[in-house]
Amino acid sequence: MSRWSEADLEARLCRTLDFATKTLDCFAIDGYSDKESPVFGFGPEKPVAETAMLVYAASGCGHRPNVASRVNELARLLVPHARSERVLIDIALHPSLAFKFSVPHVLLTRLGYRDASFDGFLRSCLSSQARNGHERPPSASLERRWISSLWTGQDTDTASRTDLLNSVLNWPVDILGGLRDDAYAFTHLIFYCTDFGFQNRRLPRRRSIILGEASSLLARYMDGEDYDLAGEILLAWPLTGAAWTPSAAFGFRVLASVEDQVGMLPCGNINVARLTKMEGEERSRYALGTAYHTAYVMGFLCAASLRPGRLPPTKIAGPRFEKSCLSRLLRCVDDDQGHWQSEFSNLAEDEQRVLAPLVLDIAIVQKCRKHEYEAVSDILSLACEYRIASSPMCGQAAELLERIANCSTAIGALRGEGTERTMPPAPGL
Amino acid sequence: MTKNLSHEDIARRFVEAKVFDFSAMGKIITELGSELAVNDQGWHGVNFGRYNILACMLPAADVARLVGSLRTAALTASVLEGAVDASLPK
Numbered sequence: 001m002s003r004w005s006e007a008d009l010e011a012r013l014c015r016t017l018d019f020a021t022k023t024l025d026c027f028a029i030d031g032y033s034d035k036e037s038p039v040f041g042f043g044p045e046k047p048v049a050e051t052a053m054l055v056y057a058a059s060g061c062g063h064r065p066n067v068a069s070r071v072n073e074l075a076r077l078l079v080p081h082a083r084s085e086r087v088l089i090d091i092a093l094h095p096s097l098a099f100k101f102s103v104p105h106v107l108l109t110r111l112g113y114r115d116a117s118f119d120g121f122l123r124s125c126l127s128s129q130a131r132n133g134h135e136r137p138p139s140a141s142l143e144r145r146w147i148s149s150l151w152t153g154q155d156t157d158t159a160s161r162t163d164l165l166n167s168v169l170n171w172p173v174d175i176l177g178g179l180r181d182d183a184y185a186f187t188h189l190i191f192y193c194t195d196f197g198f199q200n201r202r203l204p205r206r207r208s209i210i211l212g213e214a215s216s217l218l219a220r221y222m223d224g225e226d227y228d229l230a231g232e233i234l235l236a237w238p239l240t241g242a243a244w245t246p247s248a249a250f251g252f253r254v255l256a257s258v259e260d261q262v263g264m265l266p267c268g269n270i271n272v273a274r275l276t277k278m279e280g281e282e283r284s285r286y287a288l289g290t291a292y293h294t295a296y297v298m299g300f301l302c303a304a305s306l307r308p309g310r311l312p313p314t315k316i317a318g319p320r321f322e323k324s325c326l327s328r329l330l331r332c333v334d335d336d337q338g339h340w341q342s343e344f345s346n347l348a349e350d351e352q353r354v355l356a357p358l359v360l361d362i363a364i365v366q367k368c369r370k371h372e373y374e375a376v377s378d379i380l381s382l383a384c385e386y387r388i389a390s391s392p393m394c395g396q397a398a399e400l401l402e403r404i405a406n407c408s409t410a411i412g413a414l415r416g417e418g419t420e421r422t423m424p425p426a427p428g429l
Numbered sequence: 430m431t432k433n434l435s436h437e438d439i440a441r442r443f444v445e446a447k448v449f450d451f452s453a454m455g456k457i458i459t460e461l462g463s464e465l466a467v468n469d470q471g472w473h474g475v476n477f478g479r480y481n482i483l484a485c486m487l488p489a490a491d492v493a494r495l496v497g498s499l500r501t502a503a504l505t506a507s508v509l510e511g512a513v514d515a516s517l518p519k
Contacts, residue, residue, distance in 0.1 A: 022509070087495055225496040261499045264507030268496050294440040371459045373451035377444075384444045385438070395436025400445035404458070405449040411457075425436060 003311040004252075009302040010064055013260065016299025017058060017266070018052045021077065023292045024163040033290035040269065040290055045090075045101065047292065048081045053131045054296050055198040057303045064306075075111050082108055083104055083282055093290045096134035099147045106151045120269035122151075138167035139185040139192075146192035160201070164193065173355035174217045175396050176368050180229060180246035187232035194239040197304050207240055215247045219361035221250055222348035223338040224369075228267050229296035231255055238304035246318040247358040250347075252301070253312075254340045259298055267294035316347060321350075321356035325386040329356060332363040332379050356386075361393040368397065377401055 024047065026032075031043040055074045056386045061067045081087075082104030091098045099106075105118055125131070136144065142163040145156040164170060169189045173182055189209075193201050203210055214236040221229040230251060244252070259265045269290045278286055305312055335341065340362075344352060352378055367375040376397055385390035389398075436443070496502050 030500070195480075227496065234450045257494075258499060262503045266496045266499070266502040266505065270502070271498075272501050272504060274506065275504060283508055291505050339496070340440070340479045370456040373455045373458075375450060380440050384437070384441050390435065390437045392436055395434075395439040398436075398440040401443055401449075401451065404451065404454050408454050410448070425470035 001317060002314045004305070006306060008256075009065060009306050009311070011063070012068060012256070013061065013299050013302040013306065014066050016054070016295055017067070017074060019292065020054055020074055020299070021070075023288060024051055024074070024077050024081070024354060025049050026285055026288050028077075034286070036274070037271075042289075044081065044086070048078065050293065050296055051088065051318075052078055052082065052107040053191075053196070054303075056107040056110065057300050060197055061306045061418060071111070075108055076115050078104055078108060079115075083115055088219065089120060091122065091125050095128040095131050097314055098122060098125050098131065099144045099151075102151070102340055103147055106147050106389050110150055119151075137185065138163040138191050139225075142167070142189055142192045146195065147208060150195075157201070161204075162194070164189070167204070167211055169193070171315060172392060172396070173213050173217065175213065175220060175363065175393055176400055180226075180228070182222065183229050183233065186214075186217065187229070187235065190236050192240055195240055196300075196392075197239045197307055197310075200241065202300045203240070207242055208382055211240070211242055211245065211248075212235060213392045215358070216305055216361050218251050219358055219393060220365045222340055223362045223365055225268055225338060227255055227258060227265050228294040228297055231265060231294070231301050235301055235304055238301075238310040241310065244312050246316045246354045247361075248315055248328050249313050250340075250343070250355055250358065252305070253316075254343045255301070255341075256300065257343050258339050262297045264291065265298040270279075282321040294347055316351035316356040318353050320350055320353040320385060321388060323353060324361065325382075325388065326353050328358045328382055329359045329363055329379075331361060332367070332375065332382075334366050337366060338362070351359060355390055357388055360388060362393055364393050364397045368400070373401055373404055 008067075018040070027042075027047040028044050028051075031046065032041055034040040051074065051100075052166060055071050055078065058067055058071050062071060073334070076159065087101050090101045094101070099305060103113065109119075115398055121389060123214065142160055145160050145163065148154075149156045149160075166287050167189050168182060171185050195201075214233050218230060221227075234248055234251050234255065236242075237244050255265060267290065270287070283415050292390045304310065333341075343354070344359075347355075360379070366375055367373070367379065380394060380398055380401075385392055
């Protein structure tokens with residue numbers, strides 16, 4: 001099977017690493033403050049930590065001279081920010097967040113940029129009685145254990161296992177109703193669990209089941225033009241060492257095409273009207289502050305895909321579904337939504353037919369987004385007719401419709417109306 | 430997934446049992462549900478510098494979060510390339 005060009009992936013990764021240099025230059029000291037939309041502001045810790053993670057992930061391709069030189073240059077630029085006075089004070093004041101503030105230091109240490117003095121200070125803070133005095137969800141707890149194990153070299157498998165068993169990698173993630181945070185938790189758990197592809201840790205459920213959910217999540221976020229999350233979701237395949245499925249291979253192709261057309265992988269957070277009105281440095285900082293994270297995601301994806309045996313295929317190959325099935329599904333899809341559509345149109349008919357399950361998931365997510373549940377019901381009927389209703393999206397959509405029907409009964413009871421439908425007993429938790 | 434049932438089983442069970450008109454409920458949910466969707470701010474409302482749970486995430490701009498026209502999106506890239514005078518494509 002023909003594979004994606006390594007040279008192309010390397011060029012994309014190098015472009016992201018160059019972009020990271022600009023990001024550090026702009027935000028590593030003071031972060032970014034957005035007075036109009038404060039939610040988009042961030043402290044310097046965020047880009048410094050994310051750049052350190054990008055550099056760490058890219059170091060897996062360190063045998064490539066173009067990547068290695070950029071990794072070393074970025075690491076050198078990161079050192080003063082990773083161990084700044086501000087970071088030291090933050091750790092002293094908040095020992096329960098010590099590992100959070102130490103992410104860049106620990107990753108730089110792994111890359112050979114050591115600092116025994118910082119290590120000694122960190123050790124002293126971690127002996128504080130308040131060191132565990134912060135409540136964390138499983139994904140954040142796993143992140144802490146990941147950084148801790150990289151720093152100490154000690155295995156945290158048993159404790160990490162507990163985190164994984166309590167996480168959305170062990171429980172089906174809410175594909176249709178979940179918040180973006182849930183999807184981010186899903187993707188980040190995979191980052192930390194696999195140590196960005198450097199380790200092969202056992203997943204809490206079968207890899208194929210987790211990737212099935214990743215496929216359905218990909219349909220939701222790719223169709224929503226949320227390339228930040230779509231890119232993070234796509235990382236699940238190369239980071240777990242799984243073969244690229246047709247949906248994942250197509251998703252990669254869409255992101256690469258969008259990146260080629262725009263010049264970088266775009267996010268949906270930029271207010272173009274506002275950007276147009278701005279001038280000079282304010283304009284550049286706004287553009288960079290809102291865009292850098294999504295651009296990094298493409299770098300992470302290319303770095304992971306450059307690992308041995310993980311190149312995405314150039315062709316969409318797999319079982320071909322019936323032509324009439326695809327044609328009927330496409331009639332259920334809004335034709336003005338999602339940049340995936342132009343890429344899909346460019347595929348050969350054989351490749352399009354392979355992607356019928358992805359089109360099915362997208363059709364469901366589009367109708368659910370608009371609360372057109374009758375249409376969702378019709379799509380599920382169609383999927384059952386062609387025996388392709390096997391995705392987590394289909395299962396969860398059917399359960400959603402059942403809940404809505406039961407909700408109607410409950411609302412009727414609330415309003416004193418007669419019940420038309422008997423609700424099934426709640427399943428055990 | 431419900432225990433012992435595949436996604437296909439769940440979908441088939443629903444399709445075979447369907448006796449419900451979803452249109453009315455869809456309208457009610459459209460009226461009431463939009464508030465929840467807009468409030469999808471969760472953890473990412475507080476960023477890393479203020480002790481966020483996860484370091485690496487992008488806050489949601491709005492419920493749609495669409496990139497929209499790629500030609501328009503390219504404006505950001507042109508700004509970052511130093512083409513400050515770049516104008517929106519017609």
